[in-house]
Amino acid sequence: MQCQIRRALAHDAQAISKVVIAALRESNARDYSPEVIAQVEQHFCPAAILTLMKQRQMYVAVVEQHVVGTASLDQAVVRSVFVSPRHQGRGIGQRLMARLKEVATAAQVEELRVPSSLTAESFYAQLGFQKVRDEFHGAERTVIMALRLDA
Template sequence: MQCQIRRAIESDAQAISKVVIAALHESNARDYPPEVIAQVEENFCPASILRLMKQRQMYVAVVEQHVVGTASLDQAVVRSVFVSPRHQGRGIGQQLMARLKEAAVSAQLEELRVPSSLTAQSFYAQLGFHKVRDEFHGAERTVIMALSLDA
């Protein structure tokens, strides 16, 4: 399976929204109650994706001309890493993270941070991130994790 990682463009917004929402409902729903999933989902409609594209370095993973994953870099913070449930477990998330790490190193950042979902905590740990602390936003728990980029 050939996967291309590229910068997101405006015409990707609808597809990115679908990937995120599918992942929330199929993957994250195992770790969070329905009200938390619904609250997070509100932040990923196509219009919100377009706004985020202007604020972050947003990337997509494309397989056979279909967007199957996304990840963003907001200065030194990794944001919104999602892979379509049908494509999870195939290294696409790792490829997206490698691209974000390249961008961070190019920007001479010393550390990456990620507010991880409970669902993705082991994924980030496998990439070398370590837990810094837990954060709570109402019923939503995120795990703040960090990765040193020192050579």
């Protein structure tokens, strides 16, 4: 399986939205209530994705010309890492994170932080991130994690 990681383009917004919503509904739904999932989904419609592209460095993973994953870097904060449920467990999330680490290192970021879902906490831990604290946004629990980058 050939997987290309590249910067997200405006025409990717619809596909990114579909990947995120599918991952929320299938993967994150194991750890969050339907109400929390529905609330989070509202932040990932195509129009919202276009707005986020202007604020963050957004990347996509492409397999056979289809967007199957996404990840963003907002200065020193990793945001919105999602892989299509059909493609999870194949190293795509790791490849997206490797690209974000490269970009952050080139920008001389000393520490990456990520507001992780409960679902992704073990994924980030496997990449070396350590839990800093829990945050609560209503019923949504987020795990703040950090990773020191080598200079």
